[in-house]
Amino acid sequence: MSAAGDSGSADDPVATTGTGEDYALRGLWYYAVPSRALRSRALVARTILGEDLVFGRDTAGAPFALIDCCPHRGMPLRFGHFRDGAVECCYHGWRFAPDGRLIEVPSLVSGQTFEFDRVRVAGYPCREADGNIWIFMGAGRGPHRPEGEAPRIPDIGANFHRLFETQLFPCPLDHAVMGLMDPAHGPFVHGSWWWRPSTSAHEKAKHFAPSELGFTMTRHAPSSNSRLYKLLGGKPETEIVFRLPGVRIEHIRAGRHQVVSLTGVTPVGPKETLVNQAIYWTMGWLAPAKPILAHVMSTFLGQDRDVVTRQQIGLAHNPPLRLIDDADTPAKWYLKLKREFARARAEGRAFVNPVPDVTLHWKS
Ligand code: FES
Ligand SMILES: [Fe+2]
Known part of the structure; x- marks a missing residue:
């Protein structure tokens, strides 16, 4: 089933990640x-x-x-x-x-x-x-000259509403980021009535392509088992972009409306990570529902925080991790992207994106 030829086999445990000196990239x-x-x-x-x-x-x-x-x-x-x-x-x-x-x-x-x-x-x-x-x-003592541009959301016009939420995750950066791109936890961690029933999991095939410092889940119709998407009306289409060090931008178009969700993951130190989320939407009729949306956003992120908080009890023993195809392939790409970025800088050469153009399959 797997199309991710270079992503290793489920039988290759990878060393626990995120605990070394190099837990976060500079530059x-x-x-x-x-x-x-x-x-x-x-x-x-x-x-x-x-x-x-x-x-x-x-x-x-x-x-x-x-x-x-x-x-x-x-x-x-x-x-x-x-x-x-x-x-x-x-x-x-x-x-x-x-x-x-x-x-x-x-x-x-x-x-x-x-x-x-x-x-x-x-x-x-x-x-x-x-x-x-x-x-x-930047790396070293500075002065630091910025490289590349800070992430931006796609242009959604001048009329939109937005909400922000930040939560402290008591986990290393890598586990916060891997949680962001992990499709298999949805039904188990976010299985509430307003998201999707936990019994509705079905097979998915999603196309991915390499993009700046990361990869993109190319534009597609999102899972029909999500009630939040249904709420948008029209025929929603979504695109999800991930880039180093830990930025995910999801852009949903539904009829004439658009929703953007931006997540920026920033380590406080080796064992604590801030997860920042911003949501933008163009539907004026949703504006009065801001307090409800803020609650949903905080509950949703809180579910991710609570699950990685529990995970730390196991991670304290530095277990090897078994990242499987294809549900964990994006997590493997993240670890590869990180290694390649560090190597390219150490060797003074250009970054070569290791992510293939491929369709991944999983059930969620
Ligand atoms: S001015 Fe004296 S410590 Fe800052
Ligand atoms: Fe999640």
């Missing part, structure tokens, strides 16, 4: 925070890939991210203020431009010299799009 755009979490003049702390960062907005409103540690005596900058275009440390008032340059030391008196150029807070490039703030986590 990629990660989801940082929803735009609404960063009000103007506010400083917001987040830990990403084990680094304590402070996010803010410059006077033009553009987001920035700096290492959350004052180079004077180590005070986290999150406790300071954004005032007159600069981040001011709460301890002795040193002031830093949004690009990290030191611009003022209040205790200096006239005649005292100080080499301002020698002090700088390191930072990472940020971009804001579609109500999301992305951060380019």
Whole structure:
């Protein structure tokens, strides 16, 4: 049945993944925070890939991210203020431009010299799009030059509504990402009345093609056993794009309407991962149902979180994993993509996408 010729056999256990030093890739755009979490003049702390960062907005409103540690005596900058275009440390008032340059030391008196150029807070490039703030986590000490573009949702016109949800998954990045692309857990983990009855599983065949830093489940009619899709009316068609480090964008078209779901998975550290979700839709009649939709979104993501939380009890023993064809083939591709990205960077060569053009079969 399997068409994924290079994906290995079910009898080849693969080593437990996601627990080593290399649990997360550098040199990629990660989801940082929803735009609404960063009000103007506010400083917001987040830990990403084990680094304590402070996010803010410059006077033009553009987001920035700096290492959350004052180079004077180590005070986290999150406790300071954004005032007159600069981040001011709460301890002795040193002031830093949004690009990290030191611009003022209040205790200096006239005649005292100080080499301002020698002090700088390191930072990472940020971009804001579609109500999301992305951060380019470069490698090494920086300055970090962004490569490629931060992920964008497809153009769905000017009239849409949106909702955001973030949950902390107590698991390594790889398991959060593999859960995102795993078709076989649906009936068991999300088998509620509003999604699909758990008894309705049937055979599926889906076409996949390689795409930028990942793969695409090409446009197709989604499973007829999902009640959420039925709600949309028209003849829904969906396309799902995945790209490193852990970004999934599903685009549904149904008649003249569109729905987009974006998920951005970002490690806090080796054992904790933030799963950020944004949903966009064009149906005006659904706007009053926002509180219900927010509840559904949070319940759905919570089901994924609860199942990986339980999984950690088993993963603590570092068991080998048996990833099978074809239901686990996308998970195998993810691990391959990650390895190839790391290798290509280490060898200073171009990334070669290892995903084949293929149709996968499973029952869910
Ligand atoms: S610790 Fe930041 S100004 Fe002194
Ligand atoms: Fe799920």
